Amino acid sequence: MTQTEKVQKSVYLANPYGFSAQQQALLLPPLIEAVAALGLDVWEPFTSSGEKVDRRVPGWAHRIGQLCYRDVREKDAIFAVVNGVPPDEGVMVELGMAIALGKPTFLFRDDFRSVADTDEYPLNLMLFTGMPQEEWERHYYRSVEEIGAADKALARWAAS
Numbered sequence: 001m002t003q004t005e006k007v008q009k010s011v012y013l014a015n016p017y018g019f020s021a022q023q024q025a026l027l028l029p030p031l032i033e034a035v036a037a038l039g040l041d042v043w044e045p046f047t048s049s050g051e052k053v054d055r056r057v058p059g060w061a062h063r064i065g066q067l068c069y070r071d072v073r074e075k076d077a078i079f080a081v082v083n084g085v086p087p088d089e090g091v092m093v094e095l096g097m098a099i100a101l102g103k104p105t106f107l108f109r110d111d112f113r114s115v116a117d118t119d120e121y122p123l124n125l126m127l128f129t130g131m132p133q134e135e136w137e138r139h140y141y142r143s144v145e146e147i148g149a150a151d152k153a154l155a156r157w158a159a160s
Contacts, residue, residue: 009158010041011106012072014095015081016088018046031108034147035079038158043075072097077104077157078130082123083111095127105130106154108141 013031017023024046035042042048045068053063068090072078078098080091087109099105107127114122121128122140131139138153149155 008039008041009077010043010075011035012075012078012094012098012103013042013044013081014072014078014091014098015044015046016084016091017081018044030144031079031081031147034144035154037148038155040154040158042079043071045071068094069097072103073101075103077106079106079108079154082107082109082127085111085113085115087115087123087127092127095130099130103130104153104157106139106141107131108147110143 013035015028015031017027028044028047032042032044032047053060053067072094078095080095080098081088082091082095086092095105107123109123115124116122118125121136128136135153138151138156141147141152141154146152147154
């Protein structure tokens with residue numbers, strides 16, 4: 001690789017949409033397309049998993065958890081869908097792993113229901129520990145259209 005070539009950054013798209021065929025077909029594609037449009041490699045665990053786990057084999061659940069941890073660890077950042085009251089438990093664990101690993105963190109919530117325990121943040125304050133204190137709003141997305149906004153953190157991080 002030459003000095004002028006850029007390595008494509010990767011994003012782990014943590015989401016609960018793969019558990020429903022309809023959500024996987026209707027909600028995932030626009031999210032994947034919006035993040036990929038920034039020149040990012042999107043790793044979505046329900047559709048990207050290169051290693052299939054046979055659920056008939058004992059230990060399958062542990063294996064899936066280990067694969068998700070490996071994938072979070074290997075990606076450069078996390079973009080987490082935090083819809084729901086409360087947000088999906090698996091997404092919360094993946095987000096916690098990414099924060100602990102020091103990964104750049106971006107949150108997506110187009111769910112209008114309140115789940116805040118403070119007036120400062122729209123969700124549980126712990127979800128924001130992977131974001132800067134100042135201008136955390138740049139890391140928080142309320143619509144698919146907002147994902148590509150040049151003034152938001154994901155676009156800036158992708159271009160850096």
